Amino acid sequence: AHLAATERSVAQADRQLNRLEARASMAFGMASTLTLVGVLLAVGWLVEQGVVGAPGAALALLVALAAMEPFAALRRGAVEAGRTWLSIQRLAPQVVQAPAAIEIKVTEPPPGCAVRLQQAAAQHRGSPHRALAAVDLQIPAGTQVALIGASGAGKSTLLSLIAGELPAVHGQVQAQPCTWLTQRTELFQDSLRDNLRLAQPGARDAQLWQALEDAGLAADVRALPQGLDTCLGEGGLGLSGGQARRLALARLLLHPAACWLLDEPTEGLDAATARDVLQRLRQQMHGHTVIVATHWRREAETADRLLWVEGGRLLAEARRGTTDFDKLLGRLREDAAVVAAPATAKGF
Incomplete structure (x- = not known):
């Protein structure tokens, strides 16, 4: 009524x-x-x-x-x-009556460690509940970790805490300088060159082309009449969804940070494009610490460790080569083509 x-x-x-x-x-x-x-x-x-x-x-x-x-x-x-x-x-x-800015302190971890959280808790502004509660976590440098769990479990919040985008209301956060590939592809009404140089302002054109090559976008940019000088519309208008994601990937590869935070890096891409993007990421991962939040098996299957997040807590952890690792991996979504393959082999 x-x-x-x-x-x-x-x-x-x-x-x-x-x-x-x-x-x-x-x-x-x-x-x-x-x-x-x-x-x-x-x-x-x-x-x-x-x-x-x-x-x-x-x-x-x-x-x-x-x-x-x-x-x-x-x-x-x-x-x-x-x-x-x-x-x-x-x-x-x-x-x-704008609220005062909160000073966020993320200190450097000990040598050989990329991330260390000690009883770290986080709470979003305006929410009465904590999004993360007393998380203890240590990630050695050069490790690949996948955060898995249902939507709203706290995976993106954990990445925000590590990146220094969200303050800890309790505990201690130590992390190396990170670069973050968020769920949204943040592109701006500017040239392709300047969108790339957000990651490394002093980068030369040769470095930009190499990053585009590594991301699988160089051929598309060369086909444009103005190449790197091509102007994008607001929000990256002028590129397809896959091209925009590859441009964000090229920007990630340009950034000098040794720690990569990936939040659903292939969400919204078709299976073929997603696997190509992941393959290119894996080719460049050597020497980097990689923390990926995901629902997809394709994004987690090469991780060294799986961390199950639920209700803002780390409920389970499994390392590659263990039975628990395979069990946690089995909870994740697979590509339609992968799921359908066994049925086709049986003649159904």
């Missing part, structure tokens, strides 16, 4: 706005017509009296036609003024 009442209120407001806009359009049209008619009559009389000639009369008519154009924007602005005022009332208190 409440939703129905709200729906009626919104519909009534829309009708009122439509009536206002219709009346404004009618008034604007009448004013434009009357102005043009008045100028036409005045110019006709002035020409008849010999005060102005034909060129002057034509100029006067053009001025009359153009004079109403600025008022068209004002008409639309008047209709939107109410919405603007409501937005100001809603946003202004948040701007004026």
